[in-house]
Amino acid sequence: MSRFAKAVSVLSPVIAVAAALLVGGLVVMAIGESPLRVYSILFRGAFGSVDSLGYVVFNACPLIFTGLAVAFAFRAGLFNIGGEGQLYVGSFVCAWVGLKLGGVPAALAVPLLVLASAAGGAAWAAIPGFLKARFGVHEVINTIMLNFIAIGLTSYFVINVFKEPGQMTPQTAEIAASGQLPRLAGALQSVGIPLPAANPLNASILIALGAVWAAWFILNRTTLGYEIRAVGLNPSAAEYAGINVRRMLVVAMMISGAFAGLVATNEIMGFRYRYLDNFSAQIGFMGIAVALLGKNTPLGVLFAALLFGVLNTGALEVDVFTDVPRELILVLQAVTIILVVVANEVLTKKLREREAGAASQATEESA
Amino acid sequence: MFELTVFDAALRMATPLIFAALGGMFSERSGVVNIALEGILLTGAFASILVTYQTGDPWLGAFAGLLAGVLVSAIHAVVSITFKANQIVSGVAINLLAMGATQFLTWIIWGSSANSPPVEGMSYWALPESWGAVARAVNVVIGHYPPLVYIAFASVVIAHVTLWRTAFGLRLRAVGEHPEAADTLGINVHRLRYAGVLLSGALAGLGGAFLALNTHQFVKNMSAGRGFIALAAMIFGKWNPVGALFACLLFGYAEAVQMGLQGRGIPSQFVQMIPYVLTMVALVGVIGRARPPAASGKPY
Numbered sequence: 156m157s158r159f160a161k162a163v164s165v166l167s168p169v170i171a172v173a174a175a176l177l178v179g180g181l182v183v184m185a186i187g188e189s190p191l192r193v194y195s196i197l198f199r200g201a202f203g204s205v206d207s208l209g210y211v212v213f214n215a216c217p218l219i220f221t222g223l224a225v226a227f228a229f230r231a232g233l234f235n236i237g238g239e240g241q242l243y244v245g246s247f248v249c250a251w252v253g254l255k256l257g258g259v260p261a262a263l264a265v266p267l268l269v270l271a272s273a274a275g276g277a278a279w280a281a282i283p284g285f286l287k288a289r290f291g292v293h294e295v296i297n298t299i300m301l302n303f304i305a306i307g308l309t310s311y312f313v314i315n316v317f318k319e320p321g322q323m324t325p326q327t328a329e330i331a332a333s334g335q336l337p338r339l340a341g342a343l344q345s346v347g348i349p350l351p352a353a354n355p356l357n358a359s360i361l362i363a364l365g366a367v368w369a370a371w372f373i374l375n376r377t378t379l380g381y382e383i384r385a386v387g388l389n390p391s392a393a394e395y396a397g398i399n400v401r402r403m404l405v406v407a408m409m410i411s412g413a414f415a416g417l418v419a420t421n422e423i424m425g426f427r428y429r430y431l432d433n434f435s436a437q438i439g440f441m442g443i444a445v446a447l448l449g450k451n452t453p454l455g456v457l458f459a460a461l462l463f464g465v466l467n468t469g470a471l472e473v474d475v476f477t478d479v480p481r482e483l484i485l486v487l488q489a490v491t492i493i494l495v496v497v498a499n500e501v502l503t504k505k506l507r508e509r510e511a512g513a514a515s516q517a518t519e520e521s522a
Numbered sequence: 523m524f525e526l527t528v529f530d531a532a533l534r535m536a537t538p539l540i541f542a543a544l545g546g547m548f549s550e551r552s553g554v555v556n557i558a559l560e561g562i563l564l565t566g567a568f569a570s571i572l573v574t575y576q577t578g579d580p581w582l583g584a585f586a587g588l589l590a591g592v593l594v595s596a597i598h599a600v601v602s603i604t605f606k607a608n609q610i611v612s613g614v615a616i617n618l619l620a621m622g623a624t625q626f627l628t629w630i631i632w633g634s635s636a637n638s639p640p641v642e643g644m645s646y647w648a649l650p651e652s653w654g655a656v657a658r659a660v661n662v663v664i665g666h667y668p669p670l671v672y673i674a675f676a677s678v679v680i681a682h683v684t685l686w687r688t689a690f691g692l693r694l695r696a697v698g699e700h701p702e703a704a705d706t707l708g709i710n711v712h713r714l715r716y717a718g719v720l721l722s723g724a725l726a727g728l729g730g731a732f733l734a735l736n737t738h739q740f741v742k743n744m745s746a747g748r749g750f751i752a753l754a755a756m757i758f759g760k761w762n763p764v765g766a767l768f769a770c771l772l773f774g775y776a777e778a779v780q781m782g783l784q785g786r787g788i789p790s791q792f793v794q795m796i797p798y799v800l801t802m803v804a805l806v807g808v809i810g811r812a813r814p815p816a817a818s819g820k821p822y
Contacts, residue, residue: 186630234610292805293814295610296757299557299750300798307791307798315789443614480629485622492615493597496607 159509163502168448168455171495172462179487183479193479200472201465209340209354215464216421217242217435219363221442222449222456223370224276224415229451230374231407232387237283237298238415239439240305241276245416247309248275249423250430251317253330264334268424269362269417276416277409279305284408288401294408306433313432325432336425357425366414370453373410383407415439444492463488528778533671534736536774538563540674541729542752543759543766544681545591545722550761551685552718553698553817557613558598559726560749561620566591566730568624571638571740572631580644584670584731591727592720594620599719603712606821617749625742638740644668670732677725681763694718698815701822711822726752754801761815773797 180190201211221238228235235241249272256264283297310325319328336358343350350356374380385393386403394400422434445463449455466484474481542559549556569590574583594616601612625635632638648665649657664672685691696704697714705711726749733748734740751773758772759765773796780793 182626236610236614286802286806290806292802293819295555295557296753296805297802300754300802303747303750303798304795307795311789311791437618440614440618443611444618447611480626480635482622482626482629485618486626489615489619489622492611492618493601496611496615497601497605500605500607 160506163499163506164450167498167502168450168459168495170498171448171491174494174498175487175491178490179483182483182486186479188477188479193473193477193483196476197466197469197473200469205349206351206354207468209350209356210468211461211464212360213354213356213421213426213464214467215460216360216363217418217438218441218445218460218463219457220366220414220417220421221439222445222460223366223442223453224411225442225446226449226451226453226456227370227374227414228407228411229446230387231383231403232390233284233287233404233407233411234295235280235283235298235408235411235415236295236440236443237280237301237412238442239435239437240298240302241279241412241415242418242422242435242439243305243309244279245272245274245276245412246419246423246434247312247430248272248416249419250327250330253334253423254317254327256331256334259331259333261333264331265336265424268330268334269420272416272419272423273413274416275419276412276414278412280408280412280415281405284405287408288404302439309430310432313430317430319429326427327430329428330423334424335428336420338425355426357421359421359425362417362420364457366417367453367457370414370456374453379406415442441488444488447492447495528775528782530667531778531781532771532775533667534774535777536770537671537674537736538729538733538748539752539755539770539774540678540767541732542726542749543755543770544677544763545725545729546753546756547681547685547722547759547761547763547766548694548718548725549595549722550718550756550818551698551815552694552715553701553815553820553822554598554602554715554719555609555613555819556595556598556719556722557610557750557753558594558616558620559722559752560745560747561613561617562591562594562723562726563730563733563745563749563752564620564624564743565594566727567734567744568627568730568740569727570731571641571734572627574641574735575638578642580642580735583641583735584644584728587731587734588724588727591723591725591730593723594727595719595723598723599716602821603715603719609819609821621743624740628740628742636742640739641735643735643738644670647672668732668736670728670735673728674732675767678763678767685763690717695815697822698817701817701820705822715822751797754797757814758797758801758804760804760813769797772800 183190183193201207221242224238225235249268252271253268279301282301283294286292286297287294313327314325317327319326339356339358340350340352340354374384382398382403385396385398386400390400418438423430441463445456445459448459466487470481470484473479473483542563546556546559566587570583570587573586574580598612598616601607602609628638629635646665647669648661651657693709693714696709697711701711733744755769755773756766758769776793776796780790783790783793
């Protein structure tokens, strides 16, 4: 990659975020508030205390998983907008297994539930992967449809089969204590970081960091990852090179779905300890934004998820202390996505022109 | 399950779907995937209530819904046609934008995080009774549903004729199937794609207006996945206006039945899933393969 190309891949997200903040500032001004005041409250709300920083990381955690899901599939040339459905199925399977683990020691229960979460998401993602590989049906429509089917199915099971007796809330009973992930407050306090005990930050973030590393390792250091990227860049060429393209499509979808399913480690194992009907507030869809902003690389996803964690956490303060409702953040995030794709196209075009210019110059010189 | 009330409810449920599905069809026929239908419905719903609330005229409100739909789809057109960015991404972003912006504005304008105050709906069409028996007979037909229900059905006919019997329709299809060929023949690909996308915004915006005016208020996220059901209906109807109409009626019927089932021990979730499952089955080709326009989704 040339230096200019590298600059483009870093620049377009930065430009997009800056421009989105500018647009948001104009909106804030239009309703008669001061953008500076609102943004300073936003960032104070996120960075103001150890507690709020804990929330930033906690809020980023599920987005890391769904962002990785989208990014990984994208590298295989697949558009997985089914993260929402996959995380529901993964979380439901996790809670279901978790309910049955009474008496199983944590050393066994925790890995088992992590596996169950990933397997649930992977199985749900395998469906559109298979339909694409076998029948050539585009995965976008099928993943959308499967989102709704997953919501319906999990909702049915939670309300009609697994609902905690005597409760009105559509949720399951608590999973076995041995399957619950510890909160990090205790551990951080013992090394001198004063994170309040009530902070929900939990060990799932370590799994998320592991997932970032795993996604990077699979993509860049394994034959499987090489084949997946080859299929993503040019399926026909990959086919001629002897890669089983159909198999790769299914495998890539399943790994992608597994990442989405791992949202359960934060939501079920680390936070709620139970499955709550319809708990995901667009976490799956936000994963698309995170992946785009992170340029579909695992490390990029990590940073983008943290940025969204900052916005989501700070939004609560903005909601409380100004006349600006917290939905401003949703608008900011949407504008960021639009701008990042536009900035990307514009800068890529510039890059191509520049390279074409350089190439013609080179031929002129050699002539 | 087959009472007249269910049929009535089914038609009302189907109406926003018909508008949005026709919209989606025009966009996809021109080669632009439009999963922003969901957000356009929502924006149309919001704009229609805002203007009806301000002016007291639901017709102006419906027109505002249409205009808002055009505006939102214009974003999609600029991003995906002019800038050639990924159409799915643009659609996802617009859906988020619509969700955030409508809730944001509901709070700013009405001070509520959930819904608008109630507004007057559209009065039904009726000829004056003094015109005698004929007028009364006509009124039985045209005065039974809100006007937009009839307009939805009329739109199906107009869309069918436009798509299959006009030069515009032929060019639109050409641009969606093979833009290079169309370009060679001197057809302005970008202009036609803009037309397809803006048309989809107008129709889906009107669908949103019906949704909200029929409820007499704006409720946050009131589109509730209907944009995606409309997308499903468009696919199930094989990208044809008449096919989409029947799919919408079927899905509207499923929705009406599902509402009737609530509290009767039959799990409503399974009825709700019908459109989504049917669409996947249709795409695989069990009941006649549903094939999208060849260049749909590809920037040109």
